[in-house]
Amino acid sequence: MNTTLNTIFARHQHRDGALLPILHDIQHELGYVPDEAVPLIARALNLSRAEVHGVITYYHHFRRTPPDRHVVHVCCAEACQANGSEALANHAAARLQQGDIAMEPVYCLGLCSIGPAIQIDETTLHARVTPEKFDALIAALGEQS
């Protein structure tokens, strides 16, 4: 972990307000921001540990524990609600209860005309998702890995 962190610090330390870019890179590389990283980040940026902890816990995006194998974000904002995202979110929660795929709500993916929308692993997007389409996408994830 230390080597990874030092590389990331070297990449961003010179920037003004470097904390968010550093946290993003750590989460990108490790999947989460481990508690052990907090004192190291604090030292690198000359901040208190409380300040670093405060930032990590403030933002919804950062996580302090390793993620599940896959994370599915279901959009729960109004435009998707208008097209049935609540039923989809309920279906998704029930479908994913067992297993190592996590469901998290997200408030707007910018696909508001073609909802309900989901995002898988922060990369792939899917629109007009029905429960059947959702199940097919989850099944395909299982086959990939």
Added chain:
Amino acid sequence: MSVTVYVPGDAAALALGADEVAAAIATAAAQRGLKLRIVRNGSRGLFWLEPLVEVATAQGRIAYGPVTAADVPGLFAADFTAGGKHRLRLGDIAAVPYLARQQRVTMHRVGVIDPLSLSDYRAHGGGKGLEIARSLAPAEIVRMVTDSGLRGRGGAAFPTGIKWKTVLDTASAQKYIVCNADEGDSGTFADRMLMEGDPFCLIEGMAIAGLAVGADKGYIYVRSEYPHAIAALNAALDNAGGWLGDFRIEVRKGAGAYVCGEETALLESIEGKRGIVRSKPPLPAISGLFGRPTVINNVITLASVPDILAQGAAYYRDFGVGRSRGTLPFQLAGNVKYGGLIEVPFGCTLRELLYDYGGGSRSGRPLRAVQVGGPLGAYLPESQFDTVLDYEAFAAVGAVLGHGGIVAFDDTVDMARQARYAMKFCAIESCGKCTPCRIGSTRGVEVIDRIRAGATEQIPLLRDLCDTMTAGSLCAMGGMTPYPVLSALNHFPEDFQ
């Protein structure tokens, strides 16, 4: 001769399978030994037709859509690369009424050009604004923006020229241009489409702002929910070469906090802190990012500037009505048949957008409520659908235009539930600095729960609470949450009984 095929790389098109379509076209072309250049353009914003594939032919661009990967063999069989007949053939997309009736000013290149090619951008009129700005004194640039009547497109609608003049007139060795690309309002996607479909336009607008106020550094703060926009901006900046001169731009990724769309919370976030709202004064124009004078504008505001410089202030001002000048890219979303981007001058009505463009509800049921301006905007009932879309007319009916996002709901919507959602959203996203927003929203959820369980005598209490939040909150998060709540209560009282 190689054929050019356009397959959108816009996130909405990707969500509908554009990557699979592009791959299928490339494979099929290779099998046929056909030379093909695939350009990943932005989206034209007619989402029911995405993925919308266009082919450059001798007769102009011919569109086909919506195309799935399974349609591709059939398209080749129909000789679509020469504009051949096929059931998905739409012809010249710009002639389709949905687009032909619009007046695209800020978004006119989106979906047309290769977003990452500076030369394509310049071939379509890009760059002229910056050239002109370089020949003008800073005060002259500010004057043009003031004269254009441009108001901030992020929601508060503050005159852009006045903001810029304050920064210009504040002495400092370092000033900043910050682009607020934290478009978190449900029902909005114009920023995303512009950043993905015409990133150089935003970049040029920021460079012009830099010349206008004497700033050599800009930040674009993009929400983390928009990875494709972030990638497009970074790629465009890499391709910009020396075009921007001494002006440097850095893209900063947000981290999932809605309140960072509030300008001072956004500045805190760039500085590496919790995105907590600052008390004003001082205004960011005087003491903003890292305590320096800062222009902070929304994406569409900054992207409107190159055209104002290139075409003149009067050109822009001549669109619109009253004190709402220019055009606004409206975003039609939710339960509508033909959702998409509609850029028109201020002054058309909500009903025109919902029915003439949107074709009514997608579900086929009557439209009952329409939320305009994001999660903190009011719900309008059918009786208000004729309200003219301009800042003042909306204020007059107790609503806001905000970022121009329009979310339609059919008659299955439960408005007491939507009011609860608005309070809950505020409770989740409140930065916590001021009590009316932090505590008021939590209490608001509880009061609405009691009302929904039958305690209708608590409705006056809910109104009192909304009054406190409106008057006592530090920023729009708590200050505007009463808009959706009270409009639901006022226009749809039967849902609270």
